[in-house]
Amino acid sequence: MAACFAAFSGCSSQVTVNDPTIPDPLIEKIPLSVAVRFPDQFDHYIYEDQLAGREKWTVDLGRSNELLFTKLFSSMFNELTVIEGGMDPKDMPIDAYIEPSIDAFEFSTPAQSQTEAFAVWIRYRIKIFDKNGDQFANWPISAYGKSQTTMMGGDDAMRRAAVLAMRDAAALIVMQLDKTTRISRLNRSKLSRAAVRSEPENPEPTMTEPVEEASKTAASEDAIDETG
């Protein structure tokens, strides 16, 4: 009896997501050369929550976010470079560099929601910088995944809900990244052409002018939160 009680009182579930396996998206690439810097949290993201009076859940996303964004951005842009260690993006021949991060991770279990489903919310933040290192856009996005419990048990449903949330984020980024942040305006060749056109009238710095204009547009949209 005591052994049974001990076994049940220490109840916990651990879920590991290794690879969200994002398919090749059916999209036209944005003509940009982009670099991406992943934060340390993307190396081994672990979320733990002890539900009041219930079991403890540990969700280990491992390197799945790094795999997600590498796959996503390499499909979305003409060129992608992953910035590692002390590399300085200002020294690189790029149009823009991006820093994705996780702001928040939450989940609900069937016991909490009084349904038969597990749900996962992930709030990502996408920061975009121009080639000079100035922040161009700051875009928070909320992704949501939901999966019903199956014969395989709660762990499997939680894992699937997390993967669905990551796919949801990917879909949202594909659909809205350029519309919301105007990242395509950072194309160097376009900026150069704009600079040449404006040179006779204004011999002062022209390279950054369209970027600044674009920054104003993007800045006004910084607070937009694309929730599901």
Place this chain on the structure above:
Amino acid sequence: MKRVKQLTDHVGTFVCKALLVVLPCIIVSACTTARVEDTRQQSTGILEGEGVVIMARSYHLGNETEMSFIDCIGSAISRGSSGLRVIPSAEFVDALFPWFEPRTAPSDTKALPDFIERPGVADMIAEKGVRYVIWLDGDTDRVAGGGSLSCAAGPGGGGCFGFAWWQNDSKYEAAVWDLTALESAGTISTDVSGTSFLPAVVIPIPLIARTKAKACRGLADQLKLFIVSEDA
């Protein structure tokens, strides 16, 4: 030898009496009321090589259709001599990524022309041979219940006594979209309700009304007829 014969007779009599009691219960438990209706908006029909995809409505819209029900419809619709080719929904959604995700999939047929014009979408649909998308909506709920049942166990054995019952209602709707005409072909709905009983005298005897399974069979049969039939 005579005693063995008497014992056999006793057992036979007991089994017969038990069957007399249990059989009506089984027949009663099998009583479910089912209704299947369809509304056709345009003519259908399916050519060789064409298939269907069965999808659950997006959970972003609050849908809670069970995966087991979707699997059941897919399995039932592909069986038999008039079975349709069913393309697995995961394969279809992956092939069209990210345009058929819960967030991005067209929510009504008005959005189909824009959806089909996205780069690579029309080619991928043609490659997969998908003619119809069937959207499933609905779920099975317990709408009523009552009675009481208690079980006890001790060193000498255990048993249950009492009677419990509950009523399930399975309501589902299937919307059929024609990806060639880019229009809705129509909708089919089913509503099955049934009451399950659990009498227990030492051993509980569950008499289950399988409303979800019946809704699946009814909806799948009607979907096959609806799609294969060329009536307008």
